[in-house]
Amino acid sequence: GENVEQHPSTLSVQEGDSAVIKCTYSDSASNYFPWYKQELGKRPQLIIDIRSNVGEKKDQRIAVTLNKTAKHFSLHITETQPEDSAVYFCAASRGGGFKTIFGAGTRLFVKA
Amino acid sequence: ETGVTQTPRHLVMGMTNKKSLKCEQHLGHNAMYWYKQSAKKPLELMFVYSLEERVENNSVPSRFSPECPNSSHLFLHLHTLQPEDSALYLCASSPLEGELFFGEGSRLTVL
Numbered sequence: 001g002e003n004v005e006q007h008p009s010t011l012s013v014q015e016g017d018s019a020v021i022k023c024t025y026s027d028s029a030s031n032y033f034p035w036y037k038q039e040l041g042k043r044p045q046l047i048i049d050i051r052s053n054v055g056e057k058k059d060q061r062i063a064v065t066l067n068k069t070a071k072h073f074s075l076h077i078t079e080t081q082p083e084d085s086a087v088y089f090c091a092a093s094r095g096g097g098f099k100t101i102f103g104a105g106t107r108l109f110v111k112a
Numbered sequence: 113e114t115g116v117t118q119t120p121r122h123l124v125m126g127m128t129n130k131k132s133l134k135c136e137q138h139l140g141h142n143a144m145y146w147y148k149q150s151a152k153k154p155l156e157l158m159f160v161y162s163l164e165e166r167v168e169n170n171s172v173p174s175r176f177s178p179e180c181p182n183s184s185h186l187f188l189h190l191h192t193l194q195p196e197d198s199a200l201y202l203c204a205s206s207p208l209e210g211e212l213f214f215g216e217g218s219r220l221t222v223l
Contacts, residue, residue, distance in 0.1 A: 045214070046211040102157075
């Protein structure tokens with residue numbers, strides 16, 4: 001079946017450093033790539049998304065890049081802060097919520 | 113508050129019990145989903161309903177039975193569960209194309 005691989009599973013950075021999380025997907029028909037953040041004991045929430053007709057998207061300290069040829073996409077967080085500590089999930093789908101397949105998650109620790 | 117409400121938030125049941133999880137969304141979305149979240153595993157898509165019709169069933173055991181009586185409500189009926197079914201069950205809704213909005217989840221423990 002289709003799957004999404006996500007690395008690393010755990011990432012620890014110093015406050016102010018950058019963090020990068022990488023994902024690969026198998027379904028070449030995927031065209032929507034959201035990233036969700038889940039804080040401890042809370043629901044996953046969308047933080048940024050990108051569609052297949054765009055190579056990069058940025059929102060303040062967060063950016064996502066997409067390489068459709070290689071079926072890779074990445075999340076970049078700059079100037080990390082302790083409140084960025086959470087589990088981050090990448091996902092891929094063919095069109096929005098339908099058949100959204102999630103990666104296994106990356107637990108990010110930002111040390112003050 | 114994302115407009116997706118799940119009840120109960122916590123549930124403990126024995127293997128012979130029958131219980132139900134409830135999800136309600138007030139966002140006017142056309143699609144609703146059940147996901148299972150276990151420790152150290154990806155979010156597993158269980159069921160998808162679009163316009164009240166089930167369009168996805170990812171080989172989920174029959175001891176899990178979904179019901180979608182209308183576009184705002186989704187249930188997950190549970191019976192004769194196993195301890196390995198203990199997990200966080202997340203409901204979500206979305207427009208037909210767009211992001212998922214998750215509920216807070218129902219933490220299920222099967223004894």
